[in-house]
Every structure is written in C-alpha cells, then in structure tokens.
Amino acid sequence: MFYHLGRMVTRFHWWIIGMWLVAAVVALPFAPQASQVLRPGGFVSPDAESQHATDLLAQKLHLDLTIVQIIFTGQRYTVDDPQFLQQTQQALAQLRKWPEVAQIVTYADNPRQISLDHKAAYVNVMLKSDPDSAPKLLPALEQRLQKVPDLKTYVGGGPVFYEDIQSVSERDLRRAEMLAFPFAIVALLFVFRSVVAAILPTIVGGCAVVVALALIFGLGHLTPLSIFVLNITTLFGLGLGVDYSLFMVSRFREELGHGRSKEEAVALTVATAGRAVAFSGLTVTIGLIGLTFMRINMLRSVGMGGILVVVLAVLAALTLLPAILTVIGLRINALPIRLPRLRKAGTHEQGNGQVELHHGFWYRLSQIVMQYPVRVFLPVLLLLIGFGLPFLGVRFSAPDASILPPDVPSRQEYNVLAARFNESETIPILLALQTRGPVMTAENIRNLYYYVKRIEADPRVERVDSIVSADPRFTLDEYELLYSNPQLIADPYLSALMRTSVSGNTAMIQVISKYGMVDARSQALVQTIRNTDPGHGMSVLVGGGTAGNIDYVNSLYTDFPLALLVVALTTYVVLFILFRSVVLPLKAILMNTLSIMASYGALVVIFQDGFLHQILGFTPLGFVEASCPILLFCSLFGLSMDYEVFLLSRVQEAFWQTGDNRRAVALGLERSGGIITSAAVIVIVVSACFATADMILVKALGLGMALAVILDATLVRGLLVPATMRLLGNLNWWMPFVGVQRHPPALAEYMGAPEQKKPESPSSPVSNLPIGGEQ
Template structure:
C-alpha cells in the first residue's frame, strides 16, 4: 500500500503540492487567531465533590467565585490610621459604582482581611461575569482603580490569574518559536550539509503547524480548548514534522545512492520510512489519545490538539514530502554547506559506508558480546534516576506556577508572606438540611454537628450560623432563628443573609494548618467521611478539597489511560513487527525512560535542584498533571525512535535471517539519523524549557531529558542487549513461527550480502556524483 502511495505521489506531485499550498494559504488568516478561542482555566473536574459544592453554593446562595483582590500596602500607615482607609476608599470609588461589579467587600467589613503586620489589607471585588469573561475586563478595572499617594495597590485573584496564564503562555510560545526554528534549521544543516535537504523538514513542520492552528481555531468554536493547546501543537508540530521528514529525506538519499531511479527511490522511501512514520505517528497519537480519557478539560483539549497536529505531520510527511522529493530528485543535495573540520559524510550518504566499522555497529556487537553485564547496570541506573519519584507530592496549580513578575503571582506572594494563609483558604461546606435550615430541629442537629467539628484538634475555628457568637447556647440560637426577620444584631443578620437560603447553608472551617498541609487534607477527608446524620448532607469545597479532588480525579483516570495506551500500542506494534515480544519490549523500554524523567521532575520542580539556572522558584510539590502530560507525550515520542530502529533491524533480519547481525546492521543504518532526529527534538524541547510557565517548562525539560536517555542508554545499550538475550524469539509469532521475509516487501527489499558490501571508494564516488547533482 505504501509503495503504491509513493508511486501515486510521484505521478501527481504537482497536484499534491498545490493542494498543500492552498491549505496553507487558507489557514494563514486563521492560524494567528487560534489563541482567541482558547481558555485559560480548565483545571476543574465537573464530577468532583468540590465542584458540586461550589455549584450548589453559587445556585442557592449566589456565592461568587469571580473575585478580583486588590491588596493595599503602606510603609507608613497601619490599617487603623484614618489615612489608610480614606485613601483606599478613594482608590475604589470608581469601582464601587461600576455596572460589572456585583459587590465590594472591604477589610472594614471583614477584619480578617488585614495582614499580620497591620500594614496591608485586601479588598474582594466580586465581578458579575465568569472568570474568563472578567479577565477581559481587567484593563478597565485597572483604569478605574485610582492611584493614591501613600498606598500601593496590587491586583490579584482568579480573573487576573487566568489573564496572566494567557499572556505568559503566548509569550512563552513566541520565545520558543523564535529559538526553535533557527536552532532546528542549524541542526538540520549539520545533519544534511545541504540547504535544500535541510529546508524540506522545516517546510513540512511549518505546514503541519500552520494548518493545525487554523483547525484549532475552528475546533475552539465547537468545544472548549485550553490555552496550553498552543504549546503542545507547536512543540509536536515542529518536533515530529521535522523528525518524520528527516527520516524520509535521509532514506530517499540512501535509495538514490543505491542506484534507484527517482520514482523508485520515492516509492521505496514511502514503503519503508513512510510506513515507519505512519506507525510511529499512530503510536504518538495513541499516547495523546490517552489524555482524552481525563475529565480535566486542560488535559482533554491538549490531547485533541496533539492528535490533530500529529495526524497532519504524518499526512504531510507521506504526501507533501514525497511529492517534493520527486520534483527535486537529485537536486535534494543542492546548495551544499561545507564544514571543513567535520570528517563524517552527510546523513543519508554513509549508511552503507564501511558498515562493519561504524560506531553503532561496533557498539552493538560489544553490547551483544556481554548482554547481561550491560543490561543489569543500565537497568539499575535508570531505576535510580526514577527513585526520587517515590517521594513525590502532588498539588493543583496555583499562582506559584507563574513567574514572579506577573500581577497575580505578585499578589499571591503578598498574601502568602503577609497574611494568615489559613484565613484566605478556608474549608467550605455546602450543608443541605431536610426542609428549612432554621427549624429548631435542624438548628439543634447543626449545633451539635458543628461542635463535633470544632472539637477536632486540627480545627482553628468554624464560622456558621450556630457558632457566630461563642457566648450563645443552643436554646438561644433556636430562639434567635425562630424569627429571623427580628434579628437586631447587624453582624449576625448579615451573616445569616449571606450563609443561609432555604434548606442550604454555608459553613466555613478554618484549619490550623496550611492549605496543602497533610493535616488539612486529612481534616477534609475526616469531614467527608463523617456523616452528620439526621438527614443532613454535606459537600466540601475550598482550596484543600479542590486540591484533593483535582489529584484524585487525575489519578483515578490515569490507570485507565495507561492501560488503553499500552494495549493499543502493543496491538499496533504487533501488526507492524509481526512479533509477540518486540512490542512488549518496546513498551518496557519506553517506561524506563519515562520513569527517569519522573525522577528529574521531582528533583527539579519539587526539591528545587538547578532552579536558579533554570529560572524559577521551587514549588515544593509537583503539579499533578505534569507526570500525566509527560507520560502521554513521551510514550509516543520515545516509541517514535523505537519504531524506526526496530524497522531497520527488521529489514536487516528479513535480508539476513541472522538476529545478531540484523541488530548490528539495523543500529548502524539508523544510528546516525535517529541521533540527529533526537538532537533536533531535544533542541526544540529545550527551547520550550525556557518558558516562564512551569507547566510548559516541565513538559519541555521532561521531554528533552527522556529523549536524551532514550537515544543513549536505552537505544544504544538496552535495546541490543535485550535483543541479544531474546535471540530469534524477537521475531516469533504464534501459529506463524519466525517471520523472515514477507512477500509484500520482496519486490523492493533485495537480499544483502553482509560480507561483501559495496566498497568504500565506490560509495564515496557515488556520493560525490549525487552530491554535486551529477547523473547516475
């Protein structure tokens, strides 16, 4: 099928190129606008208890989550000084009467909004629109916030956080693109030593990215997509587009060196490298497809965007690139770039040059001579790399994932450093009672339930209608709420209005410990697992509960995603390699490189190793979605190289029937080009590791580290060692035995006499003729 596709691409080359140019021209107006339809949030699970709790409170009590915080700080005044309150009120004057504002809660209304040193206080501004819409109103809000001489105002809160995510993500993307394109092109010039050959992979990657972004713009009007789709699209579009083209172009040049006509060279290229590219793209898509199993929209949408760009990268590699190669022919080597100090030949021209003396050939034979001595030390080394992951601490993302210079991060740091963080992140309980919450029976049951919570040693305070005044007894609360309209105390009256509606009421529990402290997490679990009784039900929300639900939601879905990815990948590789054991070996090898990157994730982002060099503040935890993003991304990307390596080994085995010789020849023939491809992916990933957003930085750095490990320790040492230990069992399939030479490939894969390869002078002469564009 792929051989016929190559023939088709040759015959209809101008039509294929024209269609791709048309697609790019149509996509160009929409690709730059993709960010306009993407959303900054998407970290919540709609099925979690915390989300149900906040939905209940919003519906019944009109609790508003869209809050902008303005923090006033002064070096001269305390909040008790009249100048502090006068100037803060003057600063807020034009905001209080703004139609987009639902309510303004000052520190004068709630004394707990004052810092511990009394030189700062914050004001909560409840916005009417949702967080994403409110983010677009921030410029107007900042314009209305008047400057005053003695107070410094810092703006933070949810809408500011979402706006900062949007702007930082876009800046990260622009920086990564500016770095990745030139570095990838330079790497390609070193690989091919020809301007034309180097331009082809960059061209195909660019086409894939542009068309993908335009399709994301269209898809964003149909379903919610996360802003992080932009980063994954560019990262995979560039990385895989260049990778796949690299394999195709190098194989085309190799086939020209073998003396094939241009048409045959294109057909064989598509039938061999194109086939491997397609199956490789399928394995990468399977990994990204695992992200669609998650209820968290950020992961779900990143999976959709990733699959889209991978499909386009594969399509461009097996249609557009063969068409371009058939047009260029031997001119693919035109405009040579000379590097006098480099003694090696360009990739694609030295595949058969002295195969028995190549580095990868010698290395593979050395490894296969001592397979056990290589296998166990390397295995232990990789496991030791992953060992730090045993101490991982997961958490949901907050403003600490952003750089310190953005407004929401600056406001977050102020709250953490100067305010009692326990007061700003209480445990919220949506309590549902049988019938009216203010009946004497319900008041009694609530009173004793709150007393039980207050008795917990981890609890600092409980704010509720039955604990509003510690001097009141149960009888007094029952009497007070028997006629709520007659309550004279303004504080209790306002508290009752804000926290009770019909059969629903809000209870706030303040822990003695921080939001992500294990004691606070255990307290939330205790509240959830302790039934109030008497027909009362409770839904728990708040920062700690949301954190627990976020992590639980991710790692409830993760095993299902891993299982589906592994089984589907195994089946695809089983069909590709016609072997029972090779797919299993490939999956295990991939898992080891991913495990090593997980260890680095903990060392760097949780413990802060190299944080000054990498330019971020250590989190003290690992953002919970990062390992999942890494697994689904790296699994497919690492499998990419495994597929190309095993494809060349399989070809050599079909030609020789000797497992050991096939491993050596396959590694020698693919070693240079896979290393070059890995270097380019490492360069592109490292460019994304310069991001200010820690989520993107972790993904770029994790992918770069995993590819480094995969391209060296795994591919160079573990793969030949395991294939030597398995022997001919590598190629065994039940009911079929050992598969040597499938008839479908016989017409263009001839036998190889491994003891009588073409001589080095003949190869060098062929290389010289092709390289200068001469006739064969």
C-alpha cells in the same frame, strides 16, 4: 500499499503540492487567532464533589466566585490609621459606581482581611460577569482603580490568574518558536550538510503547525479547549514534523545513492521510511488518545490538539514531502555546506582489488554491547531505575499562581498574600450543608449547632464560621431564641452572615484549618469531614481550595490507569502487526517505560525539591503539578516509540536479509543510529526551547521531554536495546503457529534490484547506509 502510495504521489506531485499550498494559505489568517478561542482554565472535573459544592452554593446562596482581590500595603500607615482607610476608600470610589461590580467587601466589613503585621489589607471585588468573560473586564477595572500616594496596590484573584495564564502562554510560545526554528535548521545543516535538504523538514513541520492551529481555531468554537493546546501543538508539530521529514529525506538520499531514479527512490522511501512514519505517528496518536480519557478539560483538549497536529505531520511527511522530493530530485544535495565529518561506515579499495570494510561507530558499539550483554544490561537497567526512584517521594498538587513567573500581577499578589496573611483565612474549607426543611427551624438550628461543635473539637481546626458559631459566647438556647425571629436581628454582622450563608434548606459553613491549603493535615481534615455523617437527615458537600486540590488529583489518577491500559494494549497490537512478533512490542513498551520513569524522577528532584532552580529560572514549588506526569507519559510514550519503530524497522529489514539476529541488530543500529540520534537532537533542541518557558507547567513538560529523549537516544537505544535483543536471540522474531519470521514481505521484489545498476550484496552492511546519516 505504501509503495503504491509513493508511486501515486510521484504521478500527481504538482496536484499534491498545490493542495497543501492552498491549505496553508487558507490557514495563515486563522492560525494566529487560535489563542482567542482557547480558555485558560480547565483544571476542574465536573464530577468532583468540590465542584458540586460550589455549584450548590452558587445556585442557592448566589455565592459569587468571580472575585478580584486587591491588596493595599502601606509603609507610612498601618491599617488602624484613619489615613489608610481614607486612601483605600478613595482608590475604590470609581469601582463602587461601576455597574459590573456586584459587591465590594473591605477589611472594614471583615477584619480577617487584615494582614498579620497590620500593614496590609485586601478587598474582595465581586463581579457580575461569569468566570470565563471576567478577564476581559480587567483593563476597565484597573482603569477605575485610582492610584493613591501612600499605598501600593496588588491586583489578583481568579480572573487575573486566568488572564496571566493566557498572556504568559502566548509569550512562552513566541519565545519557543523564535528559538526552535533557527536551532532546528542549524541541527539539520549538520545532519544533511546541504541547505536544500535542511530546509525541507522545517517547511513540512511549519505547514503541519499552521494548518493544525487553524483547525484548532475552528474547533475552539465548537468545544472548550485549553490554552495549553498552543504549546503542545507547536512542540509536537515542529518536533515530529522535522523528525519524520528527517527520516524520509535521509532514506531518499540513500536510495538515490543506490542509483535509482527519483521516482523509484520516492516510492521506496514511502514504502520503507514512510511505513515506519505511519506506524510511528499511529503510536504517538495512541499515546495522546490516552489524554482524551481524562475528565479534566485541560488534558482532554491537549490530547485533541496533539492528535490533530500528529495526523497532519504524518500526512505532510507521506504526501507533501515526497511530492517536493519528486520535483527536487538530485538537487536535494544542492548548496552543500562544508563541515567536519566523523568517519562513517564504508569501503576502501586496496591495491590488490580487494575491498576492505570499515564499520561505523554504531556497528562497533553494538558488537561490544552484544559481546557482553549481561554486563551492559544490568548496570544500565539499575541506573535508569535509580533515576526514577525520587518519584516515590512525589507530592501532587493542583496549579496555583506559583506556576507563573514573578513579574505578572497574579503572582505578585499571591506572594504578598502568602507572606503577610494567614493562608487558611483566605482559602477556607467550604461546606454546603442541606437540611430537612428550612435551616432556620429550631430543630435544624439545634442539629446544626451540635454538628459544628463536633467539627470545632477537631484539633486541626482553628475556627468555624457559621450562623451557630458567630459568637463563642452564645449558647444553643440563645441561638435558638435569636433565630426564632431573624427579622429582628439588629447586629449588622449577624444579619449579613445570615443573609449570605443561609437560604431555604441550604447553609454554608466555613472551616478554617490551622494548616496550609496543601498541607497533609488540612487534606486529612477534609477527608474526615467527608467521611463523617452529619446525621439528623442532613447532607454535606465539601468544597474550597483543599477539597478542590484533593478532587483534582483523585480525578486524574482515577482516570489515568484506564488510559495507561488502553495506550499500552493498543500500542502492543499496532507493533505486533508492524513487526510480526510477540516479544518485540512487549520489549519496546518496557524500554519506553524506563526512560519515562527516569524523567519522572527528574520532575521531583527539579520542580519539587528545587535542584537547579536558579539556573532554570523558577521558584521551587514544593510539589509536582499533578497533570505533569500524565502529560509526559502520554507524550513521551508515543515519542519514544517513534525511535523504537525506526530502529526496529531497520533491524527487521536486516534480519530479513541475513537471518542472523546478532548481525541484524548490528546492521540495523548502524543504518539507523546516526539518523535517530540526529532526530533525537532536534527533538531535544525543540523541547529545550519550551523549557525556557516562564510557566512552570510548560517548562516541566519541555524539560521532562528533553531529558527523557536524551536517555532514550543514548542509554536505551544505544545500550539497553541491543543488549536485550542479544539476550532474547531469535525469540525476538517469534510468532505463535508461525515460528521465527525469516522472510521479507512482498516489498522485497521492489527493493531487490535498483533500476540503473546491479544490486549490492544483501549482506553488505553499507548497502542501506543513509548519506550523511552516520554522525
């Protein structure tokens, strides 16, 4: 099938090039606009209890969640000085008149908004806009926020956080693109030693990215997509587009070196390397499909964007690139670059007419490994497991402003808030409680009072804010008497509290923990409240920052096992069809898992514990962002399988030629080792460019992918795979009811004899060496 596809491409090459050119030209105006339709949020599961609690409070109590926090800090004055209050009022004067503001709550209204050292206070500005459109109002808000001489202001809160995510993501993407393209071209020049051959993969990768971004722009109008789609699309588009083109161009040059015409060389390239590219793209797509099983929109949309760009990268490699190769032909080696070259495998003719065979590095390495398979297998296996052991101490959390660089407003406000205020006061545990009938009846006041007392008795609770705990001096009888005529309440604080926290049969209770939002004791407190029946026909939903954090992690790792199972089983079936073996797909899955687990350990050591944080330029989180391991697994599983497919495809070809498993492994590694290493270097370079990102989530993804590919291309492919295949022997190629597959498919009749010269010996280890491939 792939051979005939190659023939068809050579026949209609100008039509194919023209169609891709039209697609790229049409896509160019829309690709830069993709970020405009993407959203910065998407970290909340719509099925989470915390989200239901928030929705209920917003519906019943009109709880305003679109809040901009403004912190005022003073050097000359404390909050208790009249000048401090005067200047804050002056700063807020224009905002109070702005129609977009629903309410402003100052520290004068709520003294708990004053810092511990009384030198700072924050103000909550509630906007009428919904959270999605609120970031667009920020420039107008900041323009109306007047500067005052003696106070410094910090602006933060949800809308600012989401706006900063958007701007930092776009900034990271521009930096990564500026670094990745030149570095990729330099790496390709070292591989091919030809300017023409080096430029082709970047053209193919660039086309895939441009068209994919334009399609994402259109898709973003139909369904909500996360801003992180931009980074994953470019990372996969460049990495895989260049990778696939690298394998195709290498095989094309190899076939030309065998004396074939350019049309036949293109057809055989598509039939061999193109077949591997198609199955490789399928395995990468399967890995990304795992992300679409997630309820978290950020992961689901990243999966959709990744699948889109991988499909386009495969299509470009199987159609656009062969069409261009048909036009270029032997000019693929034009504009050569003189660079030092390591000795590659080849032959040397001696004076007596005999031919002396020189094997390359990869062949010699595989022979050493297969001579001592157990001595290689066990230490490498233990080393990779050791790299992954730190993951046993992982602590997961949801993202907050700490994932952003320190130069953006929301991170600066977050730092001041964390350093100078009581974190528990700013992020309370919210309870949405519903009663039988109106809350303000005497019976429900009594039930509510005893329920709040039970919560207050928990040693982890600092305080409970509710209508029945507003004043610790009041008894139950006094509360019942007070609320028997709520319209007569004269105290402004109690009146405001009742108005904002009670409506019909719904009441809001705020529980202040003694510990921080991500502290295990605060999380245990949330679980205790959730597992405690309030009784008397009352029901409660628990929300707030700590509860949202718990729900975010639980949602991810409830969905992840199903995604993992689907990805593993589907990949097994695809590889079973490709390699016609029961054992090889299972071995490939286990090998990939080892390199991924090693990268997981690096996540903990670097981002949770802070190793190398000064060199990498970030502040240690003290936790691992919960979506990172899932993103890495679904991305790396397919990407690592990419190299496994290319390696085993060449081993399979050699086994069909020789029928000798040990020789096939050596020949397959020799024929593919250099080019796979070159491809891995390019992916490492592209991933490392994304590791320069200021946003820690993107930095972790880029760094994790780079580390995993380094381990995969060296320890796994160079040592573990040949050792394992040597130990398994002919069992590698066994199928039920068929036995060991020793005969090639029908493609052999096309490959058996070049058009222009006598075929080389099928057992010759140099017959399929890529030109310039042995590095």
